[in-house]
Amino acid sequence: MAVMKEASPLASNGGIPRRKDVRMAGYDYDLIVVGAGPGGTAASLAASKAGLKVLMLERGEYAGQKNMSGSVFFMPMMREVYGEQIGDAPWVDTYPILEGFSVEPIDDKGFYLKADIHMDNNELADFKFIFRDEADKWIAEYVASQPGVTLRCSTVARDFVTDEEGKICGVVVDDGEQITAPVVIAADGVNSLLARRAGLKRDHYIGNPRTATGPTICIRYVYKLPEGEGLRRSHVMELSDGKLHEWMCEPAYMGGMDNHHGWVGHVYTNPKHDIVDASIYEWVGDMVKDEKNIHARMQWMLSLPENRKALEGAEFVGFDCHILNFCNEEGYATKTYKDGLMVVGDAAMMLNPFENFGADAAQWAGKFAGEVAAKAKACGDYSAEFLKQYEDGWRASFIGKNEGGPRKIARALWESQGLFDGGKDVIRGFFRGKLDSVAYCDMPKQPVMAKGLLSIVGGLAGFADLICSPLKGAGKIGKLVGEGLVKKND
């Protein structure tokens, strides 16, 4: 069988006995979804709507406890996937609109980027900030309250249960317990144990920033400012109705492609919570080449005068670290299905290489995978041939289309060998890429440019977005470029 040929990782299962009588004994569930993040909850909800009995597994004590990144959700996608009830989730705030920016080079190592941002409920940028440990928990509990859905936390799925033909028919969890279902959806994140076990994920590809592929490490320091200091240290912003904004992110520093190496950092001040958030992203390949720990970069960034000013008297309260996987040399995971398995979201490397954003892709793919699982049940066919429609579907959606344009932008960025060597080429590359990138999302009312705002929070390619995002019409391009980076570089 085709599956057996490529299923070598399944052969060595650490001595766990296979359950071979699964068809005789019947399945425990119609569908097992591994992971209760954006992809997993979307899949479970879609399957529940179709009447399936679903088990959703989560490795944290609650969904969101292990979440490592992504504090912005795109609302039109959220409403499409979870329904209007999602409005009751614990949202922190709406997304800021970028009005303009200025760039100040810092010797030859990077640049300050000062942005004028204001808050508004504008459909052009219908995003919401959340704390993932609150919002993911709320969403998972909401989905678990739907008919047929069981949420089981504190459970890691480590391997598959396979039938006598070697087809996947369940998962083996922490204590060796076997749970069976005719189809499994692996939405277990960037370090997906199941995609690796199924032979659909390569562990040892470090990629290349010049081709916008491979994993990137991000670390973040969080500082708490004395009460009220956050507002004092930010620009005071007013909403259109005259109220002060409640959440504003102001990059104090952004950039840093020194010596053609792929790393970027930013420092934000958040007045509502009196928090300063400093992040560094670096390509693993460059880190290995340089043999420099990412904390050394962070320390350098924090020692810049502007950042020291922002951090004076602050308390160091948090650190986190995560991987963003910018796909392999062929783009997203080459194959995302097998007999009885579909892989969703970060586990399938569905990360837009330009925006560093994967939540909307995971939600769309999760919902679609849940629907395909329901169809599979109706047809009684869980074969790879049947589940291939999942892969065909997401490749035809905005997720698949986004592999092209954004990657061109990212490549243009790196091919130009750093902003200070080739600023004009970079900008030309951005716009060329933007024009090619017609499909940021299929959702209604979402202009291409608005989506780019995400990267202000996202990081690596954020600078490109900052240039592009204020543009509401092509006529403004020349003007803004003239006032912005090109002028500084000339």
Added chain:
Amino acid sequence: MTKARVPECFDLIDKAVLDDKDFYGARVREIVGKVIDVAPKQMEHIKVDTKRCNGCGLCVKLCPCGCYEMDGRVAAWRYGELCCECGSCQYICYQTHAIDWTYPEGGSGMIMHYS
């Protein structure tokens, strides 16, 4: 969880420069250890295959939590209580494939705080 005042962190900043190749291991643990929140784990979920390890020390130098230390000729995952399960080390060791990586048992390990 003990929290550090910023002046201590500034002390570290003063010493650090962008090109500091010695900023790893204990110096990283000093920063991360002040704030990271990890529920006790039973499992040694990351292992170095001592037969495969070629002693290049990249995991020691690059781990963002400073979990690794050289043990003679080979690397050892010695400070697992600081591990934030990011998965960086399995990519860093892309040439020798000496790191056997998995998650700790469910409900244990790193806890992310946002609010």
